[in-house]
Amino acid sequence: MSPAPQFQPAEEMSLRIQELAGNLKIRDVMTRKVFAVTRTCTMHDVQAIMKSNAISGVPVVDDKHVIGLISVHDIMNAYEQGWLQDPVANHMTTGVRTLAEEQPLSFAMSAFSKFPYRRFPVVNRNNELTGMVTLRNINMALIQELSRQLDAIETASGRITPAATSENCIFYRIYRIARYDFESGGKASAELREQMQARGVDPKTIRRAAVACYELEINIIAHSYGGTLTLFIDRDRVRITANDFGPGIPDIEQAMTEGFSTASDWIRSQGFGAGMGLPNTKRLSDEFAIQSGVDMGTMVKAVVYLGSGE
Protein backbone atom coordinates (compact mmCIF):
# COMPACT_ATOMS: atom_id res chain seq x y z
CA MET A 1 0.00 0.00 0.00
CA SER A 2 1.18 3.50 -0.67
CA PRO A 3 2.30 5.76 2.14
CA ALA A 4 -0.09 8.41 3.40
CA PRO A 5 0.17 11.50 5.54
CA GLN A 6 -0.38 10.36 9.09
CA PHE A 7 -3.65 11.13 10.80
CA GLN A 8 -3.51 13.40 13.83
CA PRO A 9 -2.65 11.23 16.84
CA ALA A 10 -5.86 10.33 18.63
CA GLU A 11 -4.65 11.62 21.98
CA GLU A 12 -4.30 15.14 20.52
CA MET A 13 -7.84 15.31 19.23
CA SER A 14 -10.49 17.29 21.03
CA LEU A 15 -12.53 15.56 23.69
CA ARG A 16 -15.63 15.99 21.56
CA ILE A 17 -14.03 14.16 18.64
CA GLN A 18 -12.70 11.45 20.90
CA GLU A 19 -16.14 10.95 22.37
CA LEU A 20 -17.75 10.73 18.96
CA ALA A 21 -15.11 8.29 17.85
CA GLY A 22 -15.82 6.12 20.84
CA ASN A 23 -19.55 6.02 20.21
CA LEU A 24 -19.53 5.41 16.45
CA LYS A 25 -18.66 1.98 15.11
CA ILE A 26 -16.48 1.39 12.08
CA ARG A 27 -19.47 -0.21 10.34
CA ASP A 28 -21.32 3.12 10.72
CA VAL A 29 -18.82 4.95 8.53
CA MET A 30 -17.31 2.37 6.18
CA THR A 31 -18.02 2.10 2.48
CA ARG A 32 -20.10 -1.02 2.01
CA LYS A 33 -19.91 -1.12 -1.76
CA VAL A 34 -16.51 -2.73 -2.17
CA PHE A 35 -14.82 -3.70 -5.40
CA ALA A 36 -12.67 -6.73 -4.71
CA VAL A 37 -10.81 -9.10 -7.01
CA THR A 38 -9.56 -12.66 -6.77
CA ARG A 39 -5.90 -13.63 -6.99
CA THR A 40 -6.18 -14.70 -10.64
CA CYS A 41 -7.41 -11.32 -11.90
CA THR A 42 -4.78 -9.33 -13.73
CA MET A 43 -3.27 -6.02 -12.75
CA HIS A 44 -4.97 -4.62 -15.84
CA ASP A 45 -8.36 -5.77 -14.52
CA VAL A 46 -7.71 -3.89 -11.32
CA GLN A 47 -6.60 -0.81 -13.19
CA ALA A 48 -9.89 -0.86 -15.14
CA ILE A 49 -11.92 -1.23 -11.93
CA MET A 50 -10.06 1.68 -10.33
CA LYS A 51 -10.55 3.91 -13.33
CA SER A 52 -14.24 3.22 -13.88
CA ASN A 53 -15.14 3.51 -10.19
CA ALA A 54 -12.74 6.30 -9.18
CA ILE A 55 -11.17 4.31 -6.38
CA SER A 56 -7.54 4.03 -5.36
CA GLY A 57 -7.34 0.67 -3.63
CA VAL A 58 -8.77 -2.75 -4.35
CA PRO A 59 -8.62 -5.67 -1.93
CA VAL A 60 -7.75 -9.14 -3.14
CA VAL A 61 -9.92 -11.86 -1.61
CA ASP A 62 -10.00 -15.60 -1.42
CA ASP A 63 -13.44 -16.90 -0.42
CA LYS A 64 -14.26 -13.43 1.00
CA HIS A 65 -11.11 -13.40 3.13
CA VAL A 66 -8.66 -10.57 2.46
CA ILE A 67 -5.33 -11.90 1.27
CA GLY A 68 -3.88 -8.73 -0.22
CA LEU A 69 -4.42 -5.25 -1.56
CA ILE A 70 -3.61 -3.45 -4.78
CA SER A 71 -3.09 0.31 -4.65
CA VAL A 72 -2.66 2.93 -7.36
CA HIS A 73 1.04 2.83 -6.59
CA ASP A 74 1.09 -0.91 -7.40
CA ILE A 75 -0.70 -0.24 -10.71
CA MET A 76 1.77 2.51 -11.68
CA ASN A 77 4.63 0.20 -10.84
CA ALA A 78 3.06 -2.58 -12.94
CA TYR A 79 2.67 -0.15 -15.84
CA GLU A 80 6.33 0.84 -15.68
CA GLN A 81 7.55 -2.73 -15.36
CA GLY A 82 5.20 -4.23 -17.95
CA TRP A 83 3.35 -6.38 -15.43
CA LEU A 84 -0.20 -5.36 -16.33
CA GLN A 85 -1.11 -8.84 -17.62
CA ASP A 86 0.29 -10.57 -14.52
CA PRO A 87 -2.11 -11.98 -11.92
CA VAL A 88 -2.57 -9.66 -8.95
CA ALA A 89 -1.22 -12.38 -6.64
CA ASN A 90 2.26 -11.65 -8.02
CA HIS A 91 2.28 -7.96 -7.08
CA MET A 92 -0.25 -7.37 -4.33
CA THR A 93 0.66 -6.14 -0.89
CA THR A 94 0.26 -9.05 1.50
CA GLY A 95 -0.12 -9.12 5.27
CA VAL A 96 -2.80 -6.48 4.99
CA ARG A 97 -4.02 -5.11 8.32
CA THR A 98 -7.79 -5.22 8.60
CA LEU A 99 -10.24 -3.60 10.99
CA ALA A 100 -13.31 -5.23 12.49
CA GLU A 101 -16.66 -3.64 11.69
CA GLU A 102 -17.78 -3.91 15.33
CA GLN A 103 -14.82 -1.91 16.62
CA PRO A 104 -15.25 1.72 17.71
CA LEU A 105 -14.30 4.36 15.18
CA SER A 106 -11.52 5.45 17.55
CA PHE A 107 -9.70 2.21 16.69
CA ALA A 108 -9.70 3.16 13.02
CA MET A 109 -8.42 6.64 13.87
CA SER A 110 -5.62 5.12 15.91
CA ALA A 111 -4.79 2.80 13.04
CA PHE A 112 -4.53 5.70 10.59
CA SER A 113 -2.27 7.60 12.97
CA LYS A 114 0.01 4.63 13.54
CA PHE A 115 0.27 3.00 10.12
CA PRO A 116 1.15 4.68 6.82
CA TYR A 117 -1.93 3.40 4.97
CA ARG A 118 -4.67 5.31 3.17
CA ARG A 119 -7.37 2.67 3.60
CA PHE A 120 -8.18 -0.41 5.61
CA PRO A 121 -10.35 -3.34 4.59
CA VAL A 122 -13.10 -4.01 7.13
CA VAL A 123 -14.13 -7.53 8.08
CA ASN A 124 -16.96 -9.14 10.01
CA ARG A 125 -16.72 -11.67 12.84
CA ASN A 126 -16.05 -14.44 10.30
CA ASN A 127 -13.12 -12.42 8.98
CA GLU A 128 -14.98 -11.85 5.70
CA LEU A 129 -14.59 -8.60 3.81
CA THR A 130 -17.61 -6.32 4.35
CA GLY A 131 -16.31 -2.84 3.61
CA MET A 132 -13.47 -0.36 3.30
CA VAL A 133 -12.68 2.59 5.48
CA THR A 134 -10.68 5.66 4.49
CA LEU A 135 -9.87 8.96 6.16
CA ARG A 136 -12.58 10.50 4.01
CA ASN A 137 -15.15 8.11 5.50
CA ILE A 138 -14.06 9.09 8.98
CA ASN A 139 -14.01 12.80 8.30
CA MET A 140 -17.44 12.76 6.68
CA ALA A 141 -18.96 10.77 9.54
CA LEU A 142 -17.47 13.08 12.16
CA ILE A 143 -18.58 16.21 10.33
CA GLN A 144 -22.13 14.88 10.03
CA GLU A 145 -22.27 13.92 13.68
CA LEU A 146 -20.71 17.20 14.80
CA SER A 147 -23.16 19.16 12.69
CA ARG A 148 -26.01 17.27 14.28
CA GLN A 149 -24.76 18.14 17.74
CA LEU A 150 -23.45 21.64 17.03
CA ASP A 151 -26.53 23.45 18.26
CA ALA A 152 -26.39 21.54 21.49
CA ILE A 153 -22.83 22.33 22.44
CA GLU A 154 -22.76 24.98 25.16
CA THR A 155 -19.08 25.61 25.66
CA ALA A 156 -15.75 23.98 25.05
CA SER A 157 -15.66 22.89 28.68
CA GLY A 158 -16.78 19.42 27.90
CA ARG A 159 -20.40 19.93 28.95
CA ILE A 160 -23.23 19.71 26.51
CA THR A 161 -26.90 20.31 26.98
CA PRO A 162 -29.04 17.37 27.98
CA ALA A 163 -30.82 17.47 24.65
CA ALA A 164 -27.59 16.58 22.90
CA THR A 165 -27.53 13.09 24.24
CA SER A 166 -30.74 12.25 26.00
CA GLU A 167 -33.85 13.98 27.19
CA ASN A 168 -33.22 12.51 30.62
CA CYS A 169 -29.54 13.44 30.89
CA ILE A 170 -28.73 15.11 34.19
CA PHE A 171 -24.94 15.01 34.07
CA TYR A 172 -22.46 14.56 31.27
CA ARG A 173 -18.74 15.15 31.28
CA ILE A 174 -15.68 13.94 29.42
CA TYR A 175 -12.32 13.67 31.18
CA ARG A 176 -8.99 13.51 29.41
CA ILE A 177 -6.71 11.04 31.19
CA ALA A 178 -2.95 10.91 30.71
CA ARG A 179 -0.66 7.93 30.97
CA TYR A 180 0.88 7.40 34.43
CA ASP A 181 -0.87 10.50 35.79
CA PHE A 182 -1.72 8.83 39.07
CA GLU A 183 -1.98 12.23 40.72
CA SER A 184 -5.16 12.94 38.77
CA GLY A 185 -6.53 9.43 39.10
CA GLY A 186 -9.88 9.35 40.86
CA LYS A 187 -11.07 12.81 39.89
CA ALA A 188 -13.86 11.50 37.70
CA SER A 189 -15.02 9.01 40.31
CA ALA A 190 -14.98 11.75 42.97
CA GLU A 191 -17.19 13.95 40.81
CA LEU A 192 -19.45 11.02 39.98
CA ARG A 193 -19.84 10.35 43.68
CA GLU A 194 -20.70 13.99 44.37
CA GLN A 195 -23.26 14.09 41.58
CA MET A 196 -24.96 10.92 42.77
CA GLN A 197 -24.97 12.02 46.39
CA ALA A 198 -26.49 15.35 45.41
CA ARG A 199 -29.33 13.47 43.74
CA GLY A 200 -30.03 11.25 46.72
CA VAL A 201 -28.92 7.97 45.16
CA ASP A 202 -28.56 5.20 47.75
CA PRO A 203 -25.01 4.72 49.12
CA LYS A 204 -24.55 1.17 47.82
CA THR A 205 -25.30 2.17 44.27
CA ILE A 206 -23.03 5.18 44.60
CA ARG A 207 -20.26 2.94 45.82
CA ARG A 208 -20.68 0.47 42.97
CA ALA A 209 -20.61 3.20 40.34
CA ALA A 210 -17.73 5.09 41.97
CA VAL A 211 -15.56 1.98 42.29
CA ALA A 212 -16.26 0.91 38.70
CA CYS A 213 -15.41 4.43 37.53
CA TYR A 214 -12.22 4.52 39.59
CA GLU A 215 -11.06 1.14 38.30
CA LEU A 216 -11.52 2.31 34.71
CA GLU A 217 -9.70 5.59 35.39
CA ILE A 218 -6.75 3.76 36.87
CA ASN A 219 -6.75 1.26 34.00
CA ILE A 220 -6.28 4.10 31.52
CA ILE A 221 -3.56 5.68 33.65
CA ALA A 222 -1.64 2.50 34.40
CA HIS A 223 -2.09 0.41 31.27
CA SER A 224 -2.70 2.67 28.28
CA TYR A 225 -1.06 5.49 26.37
CA GLY A 226 -3.84 7.77 27.62
CA GLY A 227 -7.48 8.27 26.72
CA THR A 228 -10.81 9.64 27.85
CA LEU A 229 -13.43 8.71 30.36
CA THR A 230 -17.01 9.83 29.87
CA LEU A 231 -19.65 10.01 32.56
CA PHE A 232 -23.31 10.11 31.69
CA ILE A 233 -26.07 10.11 34.28
CA ASP A 234 -29.77 10.09 33.56
CA ARG A 235 -32.77 9.26 35.69
CA ASP A 236 -32.25 5.53 35.33
CA ARG A 237 -28.56 4.85 35.09
CA VAL A 238 -24.93 5.87 35.23
CA ARG A 239 -22.92 5.08 32.13
CA ILE A 240 -19.13 5.13 32.30
CA THR A 241 -17.23 4.86 29.04
CA ALA A 242 -13.45 4.48 28.97
CA ASN A 243 -11.62 4.87 25.66
CA ASP A 244 -7.87 4.63 25.31
CA PHE A 245 -5.36 4.85 22.47
CA GLY A 246 -3.62 1.55 22.95
CA PRO A 247 -1.66 -0.62 23.19
CA GLY A 248 -4.81 -2.78 23.29
CA ILE A 249 -5.45 -6.13 24.92
CA PRO A 250 -4.37 -9.22 22.94
CA ASP A 251 -6.50 -11.64 24.98
CA ILE A 252 -9.62 -10.13 26.58
CA GLU A 253 -10.63 -13.39 28.26
CA GLN A 254 -7.28 -13.50 30.00
CA ALA A 255 -7.53 -9.84 30.97
CA MET A 256 -10.92 -10.52 32.53
CA THR A 257 -9.46 -13.27 34.72
CA GLU A 258 -9.05 -12.28 38.36
CA GLY A 259 -5.40 -11.99 39.27
CA PHE A 260 -4.08 -11.60 35.72
CA SER A 261 -2.04 -8.43 35.38
CA THR A 262 0.59 -6.95 33.11
CA ALA A 263 1.46 -4.20 35.59
CA SER A 264 5.08 -3.22 36.04
CA ASP A 265 6.83 -3.29 39.41
CA TRP A 266 6.49 0.49 39.59
CA ILE A 267 2.73 0.33 39.11
CA ARG A 268 2.56 -2.40 41.74
CA SER A 269 4.52 -0.18 44.10
CA GLN A 270 1.68 2.34 43.78
CA GLY A 271 -0.71 -0.27 45.18
CA PHE A 272 -2.14 -1.31 41.83
CA GLY A 273 -1.66 -4.28 39.52
CA ALA A 274 -3.52 -6.97 41.46
CA GLY A 275 -5.36 -7.98 38.31
CA MET A 276 -8.76 -7.10 39.73
CA GLY A 277 -9.60 -3.94 37.80
CA LEU A 278 -11.65 -5.29 34.90
CA PRO A 279 -13.20 -8.24 36.78
CA ASN A 280 -14.15 -5.90 39.59
CA THR A 281 -15.70 -3.39 37.18
CA LYS A 282 -17.73 -6.13 35.53
CA ARG A 283 -18.88 -7.51 38.89
CA LEU A 284 -20.11 -4.09 39.97
CA SER A 285 -21.86 -3.21 36.71
CA ASP A 286 -25.36 -4.07 35.56
CA GLU A 287 -24.15 -3.88 31.97
CA PHE A 288 -20.55 -4.35 30.88
CA ALA A 289 -18.90 -4.41 27.47
CA ILE A 290 -15.29 -4.40 26.39
CA GLN A 291 -13.65 -4.20 22.98
CA SER A 292 -9.98 -4.01 22.20
CA GLY A 293 -7.70 -3.94 19.20
CA VAL A 294 -3.96 -4.50 19.46
CA ASP A 295 -2.13 -1.24 18.61
CA MET A 296 -5.47 0.56 18.37
CA GLY A 297 -7.01 0.85 21.81
CA THR A 298 -9.55 -0.42 24.25
CA MET A 299 -13.09 0.67 24.98
CA VAL A 300 -14.98 -0.33 28.10
CA LYS A 301 -18.57 0.57 28.86
CA ALA A 302 -20.01 0.01 32.31
CA VAL A 303 -23.58 0.81 33.27
CA VAL A 304 -24.96 0.90 36.79
CA TYR A 305 -28.73 1.14 37.20
CA LEU A 306 -29.83 3.70 39.73
CA GLY A 307 -31.83 2.32 42.57
CA SER A 308 -30.58 -1.21 41.95
CA GLY A 309 -28.65 -1.29 45.25
CA GLU A 310 -26.77 -4.58 45.50
Next chain:
Amino acid sequence: MRKLESLIEAMAAKPVHAPSGWESYEIKGVFASDLISDILITDGENVLLLTSLLSDQVLRAAAVIGAPAVVLVNRKHIPVALGKAAAKQGIPLFHTQLPKFESCVRLGCLMESV
Protein backbone atom coordinates in the same frame (compact mmCIF):
# COMPACT_ATOMS: atom_id res chain seq x y z
CA MET B 1 -19.71 0.06 66.55
CA ARG B 2 -16.90 2.16 68.05
CA LYS B 3 -15.98 5.79 68.06
CA LEU B 4 -13.00 6.59 65.87
CA GLU B 5 -11.27 8.23 68.80
CA SER B 6 -11.04 4.96 70.73
CA LEU B 7 -9.49 3.17 67.75
CA ILE B 8 -6.96 5.91 67.20
CA GLU B 9 -5.97 5.79 70.87
CA ALA B 10 -5.62 2.01 70.74
CA MET B 11 -3.01 2.34 67.99
CA ALA B 12 -1.30 5.33 69.60
CA ALA B 13 -1.86 7.03 66.25
CA LYS B 14 -1.20 10.69 65.64
CA PRO B 15 -3.23 13.02 63.44
CA VAL B 16 -1.98 14.17 60.06
CA HIS B 17 -5.28 15.80 59.16
CA ALA B 18 -8.04 15.75 61.75
CA PRO B 19 -11.12 17.81 60.86
CA SER B 20 -13.35 18.87 63.72
CA GLY B 21 -15.69 16.21 65.01
CA TRP B 22 -13.57 13.25 63.85
CA GLU B 23 -13.53 11.79 67.36
CA SER B 24 -17.18 10.87 67.23
CA TYR B 25 -17.17 9.21 63.80
CA GLU B 26 -18.79 5.79 64.08
CA ILE B 27 -16.66 2.84 62.94
CA LYS B 28 -18.31 -0.48 62.13
CA GLY B 29 -15.27 -2.38 60.94
CA VAL B 30 -11.61 -2.24 60.01
CA PHE B 31 -9.89 -3.24 56.80
CA ALA B 32 -6.12 -3.42 56.31
CA SER B 33 -4.41 -3.77 52.94
CA ASP B 34 -1.63 -2.39 50.78
CA LEU B 35 -3.43 -3.20 47.54
CA ILE B 36 -5.80 -0.61 46.12
CA SER B 37 -7.81 -3.31 44.36
CA ASP B 38 -8.34 -5.09 47.67
CA ILE B 39 -9.46 -1.85 49.24
CA LEU B 40 -11.95 -1.29 46.43
CA ILE B 41 -13.65 -4.65 46.91
CA THR B 42 -14.18 -4.23 50.63
CA ASP B 43 -17.77 -4.47 51.65
CA GLY B 44 -19.61 -2.66 54.36
CA GLU B 45 -20.00 0.89 55.50
CA ASN B 46 -18.06 3.00 57.99
CA VAL B 47 -14.95 0.88 57.60
CA LEU B 48 -11.68 2.31 58.92
CA LEU B 49 -8.88 1.81 56.42
CA LEU B 50 -5.38 0.77 57.51
CA THR B 51 -2.52 0.76 55.03
CA SER B 52 1.19 1.36 54.75
CA LEU B 53 0.89 2.90 51.27
CA LEU B 54 1.94 6.54 51.08
CA SER B 55 0.18 7.34 47.84
CA ASP B 56 -2.50 9.95 47.19
CA GLN B 57 -4.45 7.10 45.67
CA VAL B 58 -5.05 5.62 49.10
CA LEU B 59 -7.09 8.72 49.89
CA ARG B 60 -8.90 8.54 46.56
CA ALA B 61 -9.72 4.88 47.12
CA ALA B 62 -10.88 5.66 50.64
CA ALA B 63 -13.18 8.35 49.27
CA VAL B 64 -14.50 6.02 46.59
CA ILE B 65 -15.53 3.35 49.12
CA GLY B 66 -16.70 5.95 51.63
CA ALA B 67 -14.17 5.08 54.34
CA PRO B 68 -14.56 7.57 57.19
CA ALA B 69 -10.81 7.76 57.94
CA VAL B 70 -7.40 6.35 57.00
CA VAL B 71 -4.56 5.26 59.27
CA LEU B 72 -1.08 4.89 57.83
CA VAL B 73 0.60 2.07 59.75
CA ASN B 74 4.28 1.46 60.34
CA ARG B 75 4.97 5.10 59.56
CA LYS B 76 6.95 7.54 61.62
CA HIS B 77 6.92 10.42 59.15
CA ILE B 78 4.29 11.32 56.59
CA PRO B 79 4.95 13.40 53.45
CA VAL B 80 3.55 16.90 53.82
CA ALA B 81 1.84 16.57 50.44
CA LEU B 82 -0.18 13.62 51.68
CA GLY B 83 -1.47 15.65 54.60
CA LYS B 84 -2.44 18.43 52.22
CA ALA B 85 -4.23 15.95 49.98
CA ALA B 86 -6.16 14.60 52.96
CA ALA B 87 -7.18 18.13 53.93
CA LYS B 88 -8.22 18.89 50.38
CA GLN B 89 -10.37 15.78 50.23
CA GLY B 90 -11.66 16.22 53.77
CA ILE B 91 -10.58 12.75 54.87
CA PRO B 92 -9.24 12.31 58.41
CA LEU B 93 -5.73 10.89 58.19
CA PHE B 94 -3.61 9.44 61.01
CA HIS B 95 -0.32 7.59 61.31
CA THR B 96 1.07 5.13 63.76
CA GLN B 97 4.48 3.58 64.24
CA LEU B 98 2.87 0.24 65.02
CA PRO B 99 3.15 -2.38 62.31
CA LYS B 100 0.00 -3.38 60.48
CA PHE B 101 -0.30 -6.70 62.30
CA GLU B 102 0.04 -5.15 65.75
CA SER B 103 -2.46 -2.45 64.81
CA CYS B 104 -4.97 -5.04 63.64
CA VAL B 105 -4.53 -7.11 66.81
CA ARG B 106 -5.19 -4.11 69.02
CA LEU B 107 -8.21 -3.00 67.00
CA GLY B 108 -9.55 -6.55 66.87
CA CYS B 109 -9.43 -6.81 70.65
CA LEU B 110 -11.06 -3.42 70.99
CA MET B 111 -13.84 -4.09 68.49
CA GLU B 112 -14.71 -7.42 70.09
CA SER B 113 -14.72 -6.13 73.63
CA VAL B 114 -18.10 -5.15 75.04
